[in-house]
Amino acid sequence: MRVSRDNSLSGAGEFGMIARITARMPQGETSLLGPGDDAAVVSAPDGRVVACTDAMVEGRHFRRDWCEAADIGHRAAAANLADVAAMGATPTALLVALCAPPDTPLDWAEELAEGLAEEAALVGASVVGGDTTSSPLLMISVTALGDLAGRAPVTRSGAQAGDTIALAGRLGFAAAGYTVLSRGFRTPKLLVDAYRRPVVPYPAGPLAAVAGATSMIDVSDGLLGDLGHIAAASNVRLDVHRDAFDVPGQMRDAAMALGCDVHHWILAGGDDHAFAATFPASVELPIGWTAIGRVHPAVGTPEVTVDGRTWKGPVGWDHFTKDHNSRYPHAS
Amino acid sequence: MRVSRDNSLSGAGEFGMIARITARMPQGETSLLGPGDDAAVVSAPDGRVVACTDAMVEGRHFRRDWCEAADIGHRAAAANLADVAAMGATPTALLVALCAPPDTPLDWAEELAEGLAEEAALVGASVVGGDTTSSPLLMISVTALGDLAGRAPVTRSGAQAGDTIALAGRLGFAAAGYTVLSRGFRTPKLLVDAYRRPVVPYPAGPLAAVAGATSMIDVSDGLLGDLGHIAAASNVRLDVHRDAFDVPGQMRDAAMALGCDVHHWILAGGDDHAFAATFPASVELPIGWTAIGRVHPAVGTPEVTVDGRTWKGPVGWDHFTKDHNSRYPHAS
Numbered sequence: 001m002r003v004s005r006d007n008s009l010s011g012a013g014e015f016g017m018i019a020r021i022t023a024r025m026p027q028g029e030t031s032l033l034g035p036g037d038d039a040a041v042v043s044a045p046d047g048r049v050v051a052c053t054d055a056m057v058e059g060r061h062f063r064r065d066w067c068e069a070a071d072i073g074h075r076a077a078a079a080n081l082a083d084v085a086a087m088g089a090t091p092t093a094l095l096v097a098l099c100a101p102p103d104t105p106l107d108w109a110e111e112l113a114e115g116l117a118e119e120a121a122l123v124g125a126s127v128v129g130g131d132t133t134s135s136p137l138l139m140i141s142v143t144a145l146g147d148l149a150g151r152a153p154v155t156r157s158g159a160q161a162g163d164t165i166a167l168a169g170r171l172g173f174a175a176a177g178y179t180v181l182s183r184g185f186r187t188p189k190l191l192v193d194a195y196r197r198p199v200v201p202y203p204a205g206p207l208a209a210v211a212g213a214t215s216m217i218d219v220s221d222g223l224l225g226d227l228g229h230i231a232a233a234s235n236v237r238l239d240v241h242r243d244a245f246d247v248p249g250q251m252r253d254a255a256m257a258l259g260c261d262v263h264h265w266i267l268a269g270g271d272d273h274a275f276a277a278t279f280p281a282s283v284e285l286p287i288g289w290t291a292i293g294r295v296h297p298a299v300g301t302p303e304v305t306v307d308g309r310t311w312k313g314p315v316g317w318d319h320f321t322k323d324h325n326s327r328y329p330h331a332s
Numbered sequence: 333m334r335v336s337r338d339n340s341l342s343g344a345g346e347f348g349m350i351a352r353i354t355a356r357m358p359q360g361e362t363s364l365l366g367p368g369d370d371a372a373v374v375s376a377p378d379g380r381v382v383a384c385t386d387a388m389v390e391g392r393h394f395r396r397d398w399c400e401a402a403d404i405g406h407r408a409a410a411a412n413l414a415d416v417a418a419m420g421a422t423p424t425a426l427l428v429a430l431c432a433p434p435d436t437p438l439d440w441a442e443e444l445a446e447g448l449a450e451e452a453a454l455v456g457a458s459v460v461g462g463d464t465t466s467s468p469l470l471m472i473s474v475t476a477l478g479d480l481a482g483r484a485p486v487t488r489s490g491a492q493a494g495d496t497i498a499l500a501g502r503l504g505f506a507a508a509g510y511t512v513l514s515r516g517f518r519t520p521k522l523l524v525d526a527y528r529r530p531v532v533p534y535p536a537g538p539l540a541a542v543a544g545a546t547s548m549i550d551v552s553d554g555l556l557g558d559l560g561h562i563a564a565a566s567n568v569r570l571d572v573h574r575d576a577f578d579v580p581g582q583m584r585d586a587a588m589a590l591g592c593d594v595h596h597w598i599l600a601g602g603d604d605h606a607f608a609a610t611f612p613a614s615v616e617l618p619i620g621w622t623a624i625g626r627v628h629p630a631v632g633t634p635e636v637t638v639d640g641r642t643w644k645g646p647v648g649w650d651h652f653t654k655d656h657n658s659r660y661p662h663a664s
Binding site: 032033037038040041042044045046047048049050051052053054055059060061083084087089093095096097098128129130131133134135136139141143144145148153155156216217218233 | 364376
């Protein structure tokens, strides 16, 4: 290992940095061979492995002046762990590719690693490997793996007319927090913290699978947009009840103060990583799940409606056709 | 799906682009659920899964004026598939995160996807999932998964004094090709093509594991540097015989013409993705493997020597302390 010449990634060198970062990544039971070799080995007791990947780019998905390094680690991990849980699986491992400018402080990278490892530990997963390379732009790409424990994956294509649409987790909090930050405020803390570190109801994913959910999705880009994927894959109409959502007082107050529509945040805001699923009407919803609507036969094109009508507002986020400032409705 | 407004990623929109790209990614037997849901499902018959990730950044790891999109896909896939094979495993799946400027031609992204899928297909693996996001800078992060078929992973830490050091695959070709390109030439084709698309001896990885290799590594950053990882992890001295390497006539001629030392390319050039391994002296080397040296007890610090002596030239590549033009010795 090289001796650090200064407190930056280039000062520590690739292998010095890797040593510093991996020291922040304790290996849990699912990690059979952790960082330090050509590849990691992760247990896959089910004989299948669930896998997804998601990248975050500075200026587009996060800003270092709005989030601490640990927050960014939590968010990057959460985005992927939530995708695994939304298949009904339990996350087992993360792999992380970090592309960072050479002058990035080593402390920053260590805190990022800690955030990633802490979020993974919430579900018993470990950061088992990764890659670091210098880049003019900071980018973090995370892959999550998970285990289905013998169950079928819960996909987007199984929703049936008559099913109950249900939600686990929070909606609109991250969008509200983003709007608050984008207007130059730093409070209410509830909302700003929700943007910085999503609170993901991970166990609700496998619980839904066990209970017999017919479809499920991680709400990452906005509820209506993401339900649209279920509608399209299942060829149904999903009707959401606008009054089914709790609107916390602080969110309502913030919307009033900022001139925003709180239901735009709830119905179209991303990044909270709630789970939306459909269940047969006969099923008692598992703990943590609340009914928010009903599945109907598609009339022509599959679609999502709100109280029976086409929604006129924004539905979500497209990563190529919108710019950073339109990631959240009415953000700036 | 949106209708494409122009032939770029932003014109097609995120979901239109994903549809176009995934159409280029046939799903093989190991893919139980391919692209299109929150996560993929991949078979892991061994009950364990090998996993690694590797990112490539434009200007640092590739140049669009030197490589076609398909070449870049092949290279990005190969870098990860080789890491899986170097554990003694057979690759099963790739996941790809593509961060690309909105004006990236859709055709380019499709050709990249084809290159990734074609390289994966060489080993029976599929591109099962991924993520696309816009970014000012083009970056590709790939994760590879693999199956050990009941064998122990071959790590870097098992080399024993007395073992034979052996090599499978080519060395110095990519470094020579890079040097040729960086001087403004486009021939010899043998070398330039080797830089653009590595020829990786994938089956040699599992074959070495079956034969009883005690350690193995993917040579991605330079033979001497990468053998240094085995030396350190195994606490041994690895002695390489300089005359053990075939030097093709075209490489020798190119080195002469460009004023380079051909052994710098061979001993310190990266990106060919050869495999280096150690085998007990009693083992007959498997097909495709050639002896290049011997393992000795470490005298003090673990090290790599060439014909018994400390090597004075470059040994490899550090992703944070060197700049692009020094990726290969004597490149420009």
